[in-house]
Amino acid sequence: MFEQLGLVGCGLMGGSFALALKRAGLVKKVVGFSPSQATTSRALHMGVIDQVATSASHAASGSDLVLVAVPVSVTQLSFQAIAQELSNNCLVMDVGSTKSDVLLAANAALGDKLAQFVPAHPIAGKEVSGVEHADPDLYTACQVILTPTDRTNATLLKQATAVWQALGCKVRQMTAADHDAAFAAVSHLPHLLAFAFMQSIASQQQSAAFLELAGPGFRDFTRIAAGDPKVWRAIFLANATEVLAQSQNFRSSLEALERAVLEGDSAAIETLVSQANQLRSQWTLNGSSSK
Amino acid sequence: MFEQLGLVGCGLMGGSFALALKRAGLVKKVVGFSPSQATTSRALHMGVIDQVATSASHAASGSDLVLVAVPVSVTQLSFQAIAQELSNNCLVMDVGSTKSDVLLAANAALGDKLAQFVPAHPIAGKEVSGVEHADPDLYTACQVILTPTDRTNATLLKQATAVWQALGCKVRQMTAADHDAAFAAVSHLPHLLAFAFMQSIASQQQSAAFLELAGPGFRDFTRIAAGDPKVWRAIFLANATEVLAQSQNFRSSLEALERAVLEGDSAAIETLVSQANQLRSQWTLNGSSSK
Structure with missing residues (x-):
């Protein structure tokens, strides 16, 4: 049970x-900061927070749990703002989709409080943003990746694990580098491709006529292209090396398939498509039966 | 009301x-053919068909409606098989995802019965195949594209339109060429990309570890990669020119995005991603409110 959660950033992720x-009865009071007054007013009205903080450091002050849930681009500034106010036993987490850059920011900004920071990435989200979409079930049954270092306080790491587990999440640990390599492959690249695909439709004169004919396959394939541009710009930049490596690898696969189609090589097409089909058919979300 | 539907191919599409x-009360009797006896037995047992035909021509004989719902690769053979048995007023349709190649096959095989053929593409499907997945609701509320030519019998074209409308479909007409160009963009290319993406994951040593971390975005983006390899091989080959043109166009968009990421060009990334986001956010399936 925490006495006070200091929420730095009251958007979809922080609000949820x-x-x-609160629903799990794990916190007595939530103090929240957002640079937008409209956001904190709404968060207060929705019962997401109990008190509006006038700054990030104000939100951290007196808290025994701080969640930094801000766009990646202002993570370091947020850490700087809270560093002086953190009590010695306060657990600090983030929710960012990239982890190496967050660790760099924490290293640069948190000073002797660095050990209190447990980098966290809950694999959850929606194609909408803002506190108005905050949902106590957003994290239910999702995976949370923690990327501690050898400097991370072991007690706080256990506490971080316990919090997410209490919310119904499956918690895993890995290095920030392994995290970023894996998510470049299974999340960042798919977003890059979905954005590029919608761009390629947009670039064609007949795009409106084409889109009228699009069906359920298109709907599912492009859902992630509705992701927040600022969020995804930040992710692509933060994880550029891994994302570009995955994109290069993808282009090799695409070129092999294109070549097979161009040459009318029926056997090669079927082999490539079958491998893709098999891997996807065997996969399930979190090992569940959901496809 | 039809006296007899001759079903050539008793898979997901034909069975549905x-x-x-039947559910709409539009047919008295269904006679079905499949080269697989297990399929026709199951179709009979499920009530999809009322009588097993021993050949495609047997299914067509005495029917006033024939649906050819076979893999694209055997469409022409199927037309050849039924051509002699078609009564003069019998409406013939297919359900193929490509239309120029089907028209070529019909031209070559149907002879003086060509006018009775109304090429049809219902935009519906599942990532599973086989009569065991046949579903009377598969076509409910979907779009159906008819691609008649100036040789198509006008009365039968009206009848074709009425049948699909009676099943709850929205019917549109366009040329086969326009159809194939549009579907290369909104269906065939997304499938090519989803297959290539899964291939690129499969090609990496850490693929199993990566896939354990994949979340809901990955699930939706790759759902179509579970499509039937034989079906998609046939579609890529049948519509190769348009598919490759769309793929080329996509690669230009991807390269622009990659370049912006490589150069750390924050503004360019945001512009490209925002355009993609806007086009996708405004799109709805069949103009409905479903995203």
């Missing part, structure tokens, strides 16, 4: 965390 | 059509 924590 | 037609 606060609601889930 | 028969079930929908």
Whole structure:
């Protein structure tokens, strides 16, 4: 049970965390900061937070749990703002989709409080943003990846694990580098491709006529292209090396398939498509039966 | 009301059509052919068909409606098989995802019965195949594209339109060439990309570890990669020129995005991603409110 959650950033991710924590009876009070007054007013009105903080450091002050849930681009500034106010036993987490850059920011900004920071990536989200979409069930049954270093406080790491587990999440640990390599492959690249695909439709004169004919396959394939441009710009930049490596690898696969189609090589097409089909058919979300 | 539907091919598409037609009270009897006896036995047992035909021509004989729902690769053979048995007023349709190649096959095989053929593409499907997945609701509320030529019998074209409308479909007409160009963009290319993406994951040593971390975005983006390899091989080959042109166009968009990421060009990334986001956010399936 936490006495006070300091929420730095009251958007979809932070707001959903606060609601889930409250519902689970794990926090007495939530103090929230957002640079937008409209956001904190709404968060207060929705019961996401109990008190509006006037700054990030104000939100951290007196908290025994701080969640930094801000766009990646302002993570370091947020860490700088809270560093002086952190009490010695306060657990600090983030929710970012990239982890190496967050660790760099924490290293640069948190000073002797660095050990209190447990980098976290809950694999959850929606194609909408803002506190108005905050949902206490956003994290239910999702995976959370923690990327501690050898400097991370072991007690706080256990506490971080316990919090997410109490929200119904499956918690895993790995290095930030392994995390970023894996998510470049299974998340960042698919987003890059979905954005590029919609771009390629947009670039064609007949795009409106084409789109009228699009069906359920198109709907599912392009759903992630509705992701927030600022969020995804930040992710692509933060994880550029891994994302570009995955994109290069993808282009090799695409070129092999294109070549087979161009040459009318029926056997090669079927082999390539069958391998893709098999891998996808065997996969399930979190090992569940959901396809 | 039809006296007899001759079903040539008793898979997901054909079986679902028969079930929908029966439920709507639009057919008295369904006679079905499949080269696989297990399939026709199951179709009979499920009530998809009322009588097993021993050949495609047997299924066509005495029918006033024939649906050819076979893999694209055997469409022409199927037309050849039924041509002699078609009565003068019998409406013939297919359900193929490509239309120029089907028209070529019909031209070559149907002879003086060509006018009775109304090429049809219902935009519906599942990532599973086989009569066991036949579903009377598969076509409910979907779009059906008809691609008649100036040789198509006008009365039968009206009848074709009425049948699909009676099943709850929205019917549109366009040329086969326009159809194939549009579907290369909104269906065939997404499948090519989804297959290539899964291939690129499969090609990496850490693929199993990566896949354990994949979330809901990955699930939706790759759902179509579970499509039937034989079906998609046939579609890529049948519509190769348009598919490769779309793929080329896509690669230009991907390269522009990659370049922006490589150069750390934050503004360019945001512009490209925002355009993609906007086009996708405004799109709805069949103009409905479903995203």
